[in-house]
Amino acid sequence: MIPSKVRLNSDETNNKKMSLEKNKPVKARLHPRNKNREPYNLDALVHSTPELKPFIKPNKKGVASVEFANPIAVKLLNKALLNHYYGIKHWEFPDENLCPPIPGRADYIHYMADLLRENNMGRLPKGEKISCLDVGVGANCIYPIIGVTEYGWNFIGTDIDSKSIAVADQIVATNLSLKNKIDLRLQTNPRAIFKEIINKQEKIDISICNPPFHSSIEDAQKGTRRKIKNLTGKKVKNPKQNFAGISNELICEGGEQQFIRNMIYESKHFAKNILWFSSLVSKETNLNRIYKTLEKVKAYQVKTITMGTSNKSSRIVVWTFLSNEEQKEWRAIRWK
Numbered sequence: 001m002i003p004s005k006v007r008l009n010s011d012e013t014n015n016k017k018m019s020l021e022k023n024k025p026v027k028a029r030l031h032p033r034n035k036n037r038e039p040y041n042l043d044a045l046v047h048s049t050p051e052l053k054p055f056i057k058p059n060k061k062g063v064a065s066v067e068f069a070n071p072i073a074v075k076l077l078n079k080a081l082l083n084h085y086y087g088i089k090h091w092e093f094p095d096e097n098l099c100p101p102i103p104g105r106a107d108y109i110h111y112m113a114d115l116l117r118e119n120n121m122g123r124l125p126k127g128e129k130i131s132c133l134d135v136g137v138g139a140n141c142i143y144p145i146i147g148v149t150e151y152g153w154n155f156i157g158t159d160i161d162s163k164s165i166a167v168a169d170q171i172v173a174t175n176l177s178l179k180n181k182i183d184l185r186l187q188t189n190p191r192a193i194f195k196e197i198i199n200k201q202e203k204i205d206i207s208i209c210n211p212p213f214h215s216s217i218e219d220a221q222k223g224t225r226r227k228i229k230n231l232t233g234k235k236v237k238n239p240k241q242n243f244a245g246i247s248n249e250l251i252c253e254g255g256e257q258q259f260i261r262n263m264i265y266e267s268k269h270f271a272k273n274i275l276w277f278s279s280l281v282s283k284e285t286n287l288n289r290i291y292k293t294l295e296k297v298k299a300y301q302v303k304t305i306t307m308g309t310s311n312k313s314s315r316i317v318v319w320t321f322l323s324n325e326e327q328k329e330w331r332a333i334r335w336k
């Protein structure tokens with residue numbers, strides 16, 4: 001069967017828009033259901049996370065703003081966003097672990113909900129019937145947190161780092177809303193993705209992944225220096241470890257391209273277990289080889305969903321091995 005390649009554009013997201021209600025500019029590139037399209041309500045964020053207060057200072061235009069170049073401030077901001085907008089009261093993980101920007105992570109989950117909606121006669125699939133596998137959940141456990149809070153889905157989160165699994169487990173245990181919704185599984189083979197994680201009978205509606213991006217520590221540091229220079233205009237020789245998470249979390253042999261291609265090859269063996277496979281692809285130039293690999297394994301359908309924040313564009317590639325008939329059957333059996 002020839003794979004169909006569809007490029008979806010995030011609806012309503014391409015032009016700068018004004019919120020009619022408050023006449024404030026909105027972050028129009030974020031998904032329409034993203035809770036953070038409006039400018040941050042700093043008072044509310046400080047109220048929920050008072051430690052953030054010392055890190056709010058006037059920017060060049062004299063407007064109160066978070067010190068985005070300071071990793072401590074960025075972590076506190078994200079903590080406050082999760083607390084205020086998602087009701088997550090406890091979100092503790094070591095500073096050396098990756099600190100995820102919440103709005104961008106939330107977009108991935110919203111686009112996956114839209115994808116499943118297409119299989120569900122236009123209705124957003126909510127609740128614990130839907131299961132999502134997060135490959136590389138990390139210590140921050142961010143995708144399951146958002147997926148559980150926004151849609152009530154059940155999650156399986158995997159990681160090769162036992163410490164990350166333990167920290168994520170602690171986050172789940174300390175937030176009542178997450179309890180019994182997230183099953184964390186250690187992947188003991190760093191070269192495997194689904195093997196040893198999914199059992200033969202298991203059915204999963206969607207798998208998601210924010211893959212390790214860099215192929216070496218030097219590569220990762222280069223990226224972080226660039227990011228700091230963009231934010232501060234300053235050159236930094238040794239960027240702080242916790243900024244953008246320079247740790248093994250971001251590094252794997254062959255970088256994101258190799259990771260995703262391995263995932264694609266392995267996904268073929270789990271063709272009937274997972275309805276949709278997906279991965280973030282940070283570098284657009286990696287897409288061609290990813291498409292070629294998808295053709296090689298004869299994916300039935302491939303889609304690319306573009307998304308972005310004000311300063312960064314990204315995309316999610318999704319694929320399935322199930323025919324239209326099988327997709328209909330999947331829904332009829334699982335989502336009744």
Ligand SMILES: C[S@@+](CC[C@H](N)C(=O)[O-])C[C@H]1O[C@@H](n2cnc3c(N)ncnc32)[C@H](O)[C@@H]1O
Nearest residue numbers: 100136137138159160187190192210211212249
């Ligand atoms: C870029 S981080 C993503 C963390 C988190 N999901 C986020 O978006 O902030 C990639 C994660 O993948 C994990 N990882 C690397 N290889 C893996 C594998 N084969 N299976 C599962 N997780 C893996 C790393 O340990 C790391 O936690």
